Every structure is written in C-alpha cells, then in structure tokens.
Amino acid sequence: xxxxxxxxxxxxxxxxxxxxxxxxxxxxxxxxxxxxxxxxxxxxxxxxxxxxxxxxxxxxxxxxxxxxxxxxxxxxxxxxxxxxxxxxxxxxxxxxxxxxxxxxxxxxxxxxxxxxxxxxxxxxxxxxxxxxxxxxxx
Numbered sequence: 001x002x003x004x005x006x007x008x009x010x011x012x013x014x015x016x017x018x019x020x021x022x023x024x025x026x027x028x029x030x031x032x033x034x035x036x037x038x039x040x041x042x043x044x045x046x047x048x049x050x051x052x053x054x055x056x057x058x059x060x061x062x063x064x065x066x067x068x069x070x071x072x073x074x075x076x077x078x079x080x081x082x083x084x085x086x087x088x089x090x091x092x093x094x095x096x097x098x099x100x101x102x103x104x105x106x107x108x109x110x111x112x113x114x115x116x117x118x119x120x121x122x123x124x125x126x127x128x129x130x131x132x133x134x135x136x137x138x
Contacts, residue, residue: 033128040124047121050114057107064100073098 065071073095077084084091 036124036127040121040128043117043121043124047114047117050110050117053110054107054114057103057110061100061103061107064103068098068100070095070098070100 073091076091
C-alpha cells in the first residue's frame with residue numbers, strides 16, 4: 001500500500017467529499033513529483049561536477065606516481081626477486097614510503113562520491129518516472 005492509499009483510508013468519510021479527497025491526492029502526487037525532480041536535478045548537477053572533479057584528481061595521481069620512485073621498486077621486484085625476498089622488511093618500508101597515498105585517496109574518494117551521486121540520481125529519476133506513470137494511470 002502506498003502513501004496515497006494510506007492517507008485516503010485514514011480520512012474520515014463523512015467529513016470530506018470525493019472532490020476534496022481527489023484534490024488532496026492530486027496535491028500529494030504533485031509534491032512527490034516536485035521533490036523527485038528536485039532530487040534528480042541536484043544529483044544530476046553533482047554527478048556532472050563529480051566527473052569533472054575526477055579529471056584533476058587523476059592528473060594529480062599520475063603526477064605523484066611519475067615523481068615518486070615507485071616504478072623503480074616494481075622493476076626491482078621483477079628483475080631481482082631473491083634480493084627483495086632477502087631484505088623484505090626494508091624493501092616494504094621503502095615501498096610504503098614512496099607510495100603516493102594522497103593522490104590515491106583523493107582519486108578514490110572522488111570516484112566514490114561520483115558513484116554515490118549517480119546512484120542517488122538514478123533513484124531520483126526512477127521516482128520521477130514512477131510518479132509520472134502513477135499520475136497518468138490514475
């Protein structure tokens with residue numbers, strides 16, 4: 001049972017005529033459509049901004065990876081694995097020290113926010129389409 005049916009059943013039958021009930025139901029539907037559209041517009045804008053903010057964060061991550069010596073460590077792992085296995089603890093500490101965590105965190109958090117904006121956008125668009133369909137069928 002949806003909200004509109006619940007509200008109609010809660011209304012006393014003797015105090016409201018059918019025209020008043022229809023008017024109230026219409027206003028509730030219009031308000032739900034307006035809220036769903038507003039949510040879709042807000043999260044649509046935030047989704048576009050999220051995608052646009054991914055570009056600088058990825059550029060920053062690439063810059064950090066290129067200025068760090070991370071590539072040299074990977075070359076060392078694949079070329080001389082015996083030395084790496086012998087001196088594993090200092091190697092791992094050096095690898096952690098040269099890893100660009102700030103760029104990774106920035107890029108991953110921007111990506112997570114963008115995905116959540118798209119999820120909310122799809123929920124809003126689904127609600128808009130549902131209420132419009134519900135309005136047409138009633």
